[in-house]
Every structure is written in structure tokens, then in C-alpha cells.
Amino acid sequence: MSLLSVRGLTRDFDGLRAVDGVDLDLAAGEVRALIGPNGAGKTTLVGMIAGRIAPSRGRVILDGRDITRLPAHRRMRLGMAYTFQITSVFTGLSVAENVWLAARRRVRGAGLAQAVRAALARVGLEGRADQVAGDLAYGHQRLLEIAMGLAQRPRLLILDEPTQGLSEGEIAAFQALVRDLAGEVTILLIEHNMAVVMALAERITVMAGGRILAEGTPPEIHANRAVQAAYLGGDDAADC
Amino acid sequence: MLHLGLLALLLAAHFLLPAYHHGNLARVMVLASYALAYNLLFGYTGLLSLGHALFFAAGMYGMGMGVQHLGLGAGAGLILGIGSGAVVSALVAALALRTSGVAFMIVTLMFAQAGFLAILHFGAWTRGDEGFVLAQAGRTLWGMDLSAPGTRYLAALALFSVCLLLSLALVRAPFGRVLVAIRENEERVRMLGYDTQAHRFAAMVASGTMAAAAGAVYGMLFGYVGATFASVQYSILPLLWVLLGGAGTVLGPFIGTLFMFYLIDLGSGLTTAYMLIAGVVLVGLTLFAPQGIMGEVRRRLWRGLP
Numbered sequence: 001m002s003l004l005s006v007r008g009l010t011r012d013f014d015g016l017r018a019v020d021g022v023d024l025d026l027a028a029g030e031v032r033a034l035i036g037p038n039g040a041g042k043t044t045l046v047g048m049i050a051g052r053i054a055p056s057r058g059r060v061i062l063d064g065r066d067i068t069r070l071p072a073h074r075r076m077r078l079g080m081a082y083t084f085q086i087t088s089v090f091t092g093l094s095v096a097e098n099v100w101l102a103a104r105r106r107v108r109g110a111g112l113a114q115a116v117r118a119a120l121a122r123v124g125l126e127g128r129a130d131q132v133a134g135d136l137a138y139g140h141q142r143l144l145e146i147a148m149g150l151a152q153r154p155r156l157l158i159l160d161e162p163t164q165g166l167s168e169g170e171i172a173a174f175q176a177l178v179r180d181l182a183g184e185v186t187i188l189l190i191e192h193n194m195a196v197v198m199a200l201a202e203r204i205t206v207m208a209g210g211r212i213l214a215e216g217t218p219p220e221i222h223a224n225r226a227v228q229a230a231y232l233g234g235d236d237a238a239d240c
Numbered sequence: 241m242l243h244l245g246l247l248a249l250l251l252a253a254h255f256l257l258p259a260y261h262h263g264n265l266a267r268v269m270v271l272a273s274y275a276l277a278y279n280l281l282f283g284y285t286g287l288l289s290l291g292h293a294l295f296f297a298a299g300m301y302g303m304g305m306g307v308q309h310l311g312l313g314a315g316a317g318l319i320l321g322i323g324s325g326a327v328v329s330a331l332v333a334a335l336a337l338r339t340s341g342v343a344f345m346i347v348t349l350m351f352a353q354a355g356f357l358a359i360l361h362f363g364a365w366t367r368g369d370e371g372f373v374l375a376q377a378g379r380t381l382w383g384m385d386l387s388a389p390g391t392r393y394l395a396a397l398a399l400f401s402v403c404l405l406l407s408l409a410l411v412r413a414p415f416g417r418v419l420v421a422i423r424e425n426e427e428r429v430r431m432l433g434y435d436t437q438a439h440r441f442a443a444m445v446a447s448g449t450m451a452a453a454a455g456a457v458y459g460m461l462f463g464y465v466g467a468t469f470a471s472v473q474y475s476i477l478p479l480l481w482v483l484l485g486g487a488g489t490v491l492g493p494f495i496g497t498l499f500m501f502y503l504i505d506l507g508s509g510l511t512t513a514y515m516l517i518a519g520v521v522l523v524g525l526t527l528f529a530p531q532g533i534m535g536e537v538r539r540r541l542w543r544g545l546p
Contacts, residue, residue: 050431076433084431090424101421104414105433152432 003028003186004156009058011044018044020210031187033201040207042190046158050082051075081154085161087141091134095125095144098133102148119151139170158188163196175199243408247401254393266393268501269400270458275493276403277450278478283487285443286423290475291348292451294355297470298328299452304465307378314381318456325452333444356470371466379460392461399457403450408490419443484525486532495533
């Protein structure tokens with residue numbers, strides 16, 4: 001049973017087709033990576049899944065329910081969470097307040113403080129709860145972003161380039177965190193770091209030019225010639 | 241604590257101040273209530289309205305017309321004024337919140353101008369530009385004569401206390417914290433599952449209703465209802481007071497209103513070009529204290545200031 005199904009999703013920007021008839025199925029509990037060269041349409045695709053961008057055509061189905069017409073905030077309440085590619089924490093508020101905002105949709109009252117602490121502990125920021133988020137180092141802001149995603153207790157967690165700008169040590173911690181979540185949460189991961197993708201993803205979807213180029217397990221994708229031509233041999237070869 | 245201290249200070253001032261400043265302070269407190277209302281929307285939600293005079297006037301005229309033409313007492317007049325403000329702000333919010341940024345400023349400005357022109361147009365009832373003096377019967381609440389300086393001061397203090405404590409409660413409540421988050425980063429709040437549009441709507445109605453309460457009380461305490469209060473000047477003033485005092489601080493609106501009031505008061509004693517003095521001081525403050533007086537205090541001295 002797939003938690004998320006996308007059918008024929010298409011988006012045109014002034015004649016430019018950013019995403020072109022994409023079909024995608026995510027099984028519950030799966031960790032799926034979405035990769036592709038810059039401009040492949042990855043962020044537009046997840047933007048349509050999360051409700052940030054309205055599709056020109058196509059459908060998004062979450063757990064059997066057609067959510068194509070629901071606004072973003074209603075989708076989040078149905079169990080989605082989205083972490084931003086560009087760090088998007090509330091820089092003027094404290095770390096705890098950031099997570100509090102994320103958790104409050106789900107829990108009220110006494111459990112709330114507990115939920116905030118738990119989410120912060122999970123990413124290792126429990127000692128920084130009272131700091132102003134804007135004063136955190138970049139890597140810590142990324143972790144805070146993830147803690148906010150976790151505090152929402154989503155069924156589907158969309159992570160848009162979560163390791164961008166993280167140090168080696170932080171990436172290792174992030175990988176441990178995602179492994180820890182696997183099975184519990186369905187994760188859709190947009191990622192440029194191929195080592196992270198190969199280590200974490202159960203399946204990989206490759207996009208290029210707005211379409212799905214290939215889909216398969218990490219070894220299958222690694223061996224796929226079309227992918228090598230379009231992606232691994234392209235501008236991003238240096239990333240591998 | 242700080243806020244209760246200010247209220248206690250204002251109560252003490254009632255017994256200590258000479259008549260002239262006593263009267264001024266009563267006026268400042270009512271205008272500061274208006275500034276508090278403006279601050280809810282501008283300071284905490286981050287929406288810059290240029291049409292708040294419409295809500296202030298809705299309160300003032302709702303009350304004044306009720307007293308003048310329907311023969312209502314002061315209490316019923318106030319309720320009608322506040323109710324008018326709630327209805328008008330809900331209508332304007334429903335339309336204006338479809339826009340944001342500069343478009344929102346222009347739409348609110350246009351609504352306020354439409355309101356101002358409507359007041360002039362229906363001069364038969366509103367007495368247009370000239371306005372009307374409120375009948376004495378409409379200025380007596382529970383046997384208290386609101387036109388007497390003593391009761392007037394205390395009534396202004398009562399209004400200000402309610403608005404200040406309401407603002408404080410609202411800002412500290414989860415609702416207010418979500419508003420601040422919307423101001424900081426709306427898209428993120430939306431992606432946390434909050435209906436940001438509904439929050440903004442509620443903030444605008446709360447702000448408009450509080451502004452109407454200030455307008456209704458102003459008309460009642462000072463006995464005059466006129467179209468000037470619906471003019472664009474009265475939309476700009478609360479913005480200036482809040483900017484001067486410190487947007488997004490609870491005490492800022494009062495400090496800003498008091499400062500501006502006395503700036504003009506003292507300036508006009510020196511020269512007829514008193515707006516020039518006000519202008520220079522405003523430019524200076526925006527250059528050297530861009531976050532307003534209380535904003536500077538928060539930045540330099542006390543980070544946790546609400």
C-alpha cells in the first residue's frame with residue numbers, strides 16, 4: 001500500500017515545463033531519494049506534493065485521499081512535514097520556540113514541552129533550547145529545521161537537501177538520525193550528496209528535464225547507463 | 241510587572257499632575273489605545289495598514305450616531321461603536337487580505353478614503369466636515385459624568401488598561417506567538433500546518449475592533465465627532481506613534497504617542513512651524529533608533545522585553 005501516489009503531475013512556468021507528467025509511488029515506511037541535475041524539477045515536484053506550488057495537471061494522493069486541491073496547511077495537518085532547502089527557521093525566536101510552533105499543531109497542554117524536548121534531543125540540540133535560532137551555526141540551523149519536521153510527527157517527511165552545507169561529522173549524525181527514523185516515517189529525500197543517497201535510500205528516483213529518468217534500488221541506479229549519461233556524467237559529476 | 245507599574249504610575253499621575261497635563265495625558269491614553277490596536281496588526285503580525293482611521297472612525301461614528309440619532313445612552317453607544325468597528329474591520333479584512341505588501345497598504349488606504357468620503361457624502365446625518373458635538377446625555381455612564389476632567393481621566397485610564405492588558409495577553413498567548421512567527425516567515429508557518437490567512441484575519445479584526453473602541457471612547461470623552469478623525473492623517477498617526485515607540489513592543493505605542501504628543505505640544509509653543517521640529521526629530525529617530533524607543537531599549541538593555 002503506497003502512502004503517497006503522484007499521477008501525471010505537470011507544472012508549466014510561462015511555457016517552460018518544469019515537471020512533465022510525473023508518476024511516483026512511495027510505500028509506507030520507505031526512504032526514497034529524489035536525485036537529478038540542477039533544474040531537473042525536483043523542488044518543483046515536491047513543492048506540488050507539499051502544496052506550495054499548484055500543479056498545472058495531475059493528482060496527488062496521500063493515503064488513498066486525493067489532496068490535489070487542498071492548501072498546504074491542510075496537507076501538513078494530514079501528516080506531511082516539509083523542511084526547506086534554504087534554511088528557514090524563525091531566526092528571531094528561540095530554538096525551543098521554533099520547535100514549539102511545529103509541535104503545537106499536534107499536541108496541546110502538558111505533552112507539548114515534552115514533545116519539544118524530545119524533538120530537540122533527537123537531533124542533539126537539547127542544550128541549545130534557549131538560544132536565539134539566528135545565533136546558531138549554520139549546521140545547527142539545519143538540524144533545527146529537521147527537529148521542526150520531527151516535532152510535527154509526520155507520516156511523510158520531505159527533506160529538501162538536508163545535508164547541504166553540513167560538515168562530515170554532522171552528515172554522519174544526520175545519516176544516523178534518518179536510519180533511526182526509517183520504518184517509522186516515510187521519507188522523501190532530495191539530495192545532491194551521492195554518498196548520503198547511496199547509504200540511506202531504499203529506492204532512488206532520478207529526474208532529468210522534468211521527467212522521471214529511472215527508478216530503482218541504489219545498485220540498479222548506479223549501474224544505469226541513462227542515469228550515468230544524464231546525471232553522473234553531467235555537471236554534477238564532481239559531487240560523486 | 242513593568243506594565244502594571246506603568247498603569248500604577250498613570251493612576252498616581254491622576255492625583256499629582258497639574259490640570260493642563262492631566263487633560264493631555266487623558267487624551268494621550270486614548271490615542272495610545274489606538275496605537276496599541278495598530279501595533280497588534282503592524283508590530284506583531286507585520287501587516288502595514290494605511291487605513292486604520294476607518295476603524296477608529298467606525299467606532300467614533302457608530303457611537304456618535306447611535307447617541308445622536310437613535311437616542312442611545314453612553315453604554316449602548318459604546319457597544320454600537322465597538323460592534324461597528326468589528327463588522328467594518330471584518331469586511332475590509334476579508335477583501336484586503338487577498339493582497340499583501342504594497343497592495344495591502346493601497347487597498348486599506350482606499351477603503352479608508354471611501355469611508356472618509358462617505359462621511360462627507362452623508363452630511364445630513366454626519367454633519368460632514370464640521371462634525372457634531374455629542375449631547376450631554378450620551379456622555380453619562382452609570383451616573384458618572386464623562387465630560388468632567390477627573391472621571392474623564394479615569395475612563396481613559398480604564399480603556400488604556402484594558403487595551404494594554406489585552407495586548408499583553410494576546411501576545412503571550414499561543415495565538416500571538418503564531419502571529420509573530422507569521423511576521424518572521426509566513427511560508428514556514430504555513431508549512432507547519434497553520435492557516436496563516438485565518439490568523440491574519442483574526443488579527444485584523446482584533447486590531448480594528450480595538451481601534452474602534454479607542455475611537456468610540458475618544459468621541460465620548462471629548463464630546464466631539466468629526467470627519468477629521470476619518471482622514472488619512474489619522475491613519476498615518478498610529479503608524480508614526482508605533483514606529484517611534486517601537487513596533488512589536490507592548491509599551492512602545494504608549495511611549496510613542498506620549499512623545500509625539502508633547503513634541504508637537506512643546507514645538508507649537510516655540511514656533512508656528514512646529515511640524516518642522518516634529519519632522520526633524522522623526523528623521524533623527526529613524527536614523528539613530530530605527531526600531532523605535534522601546535525597540536532600542538529591547539536591543540540594548542533588555543532582550544526579553546515583550
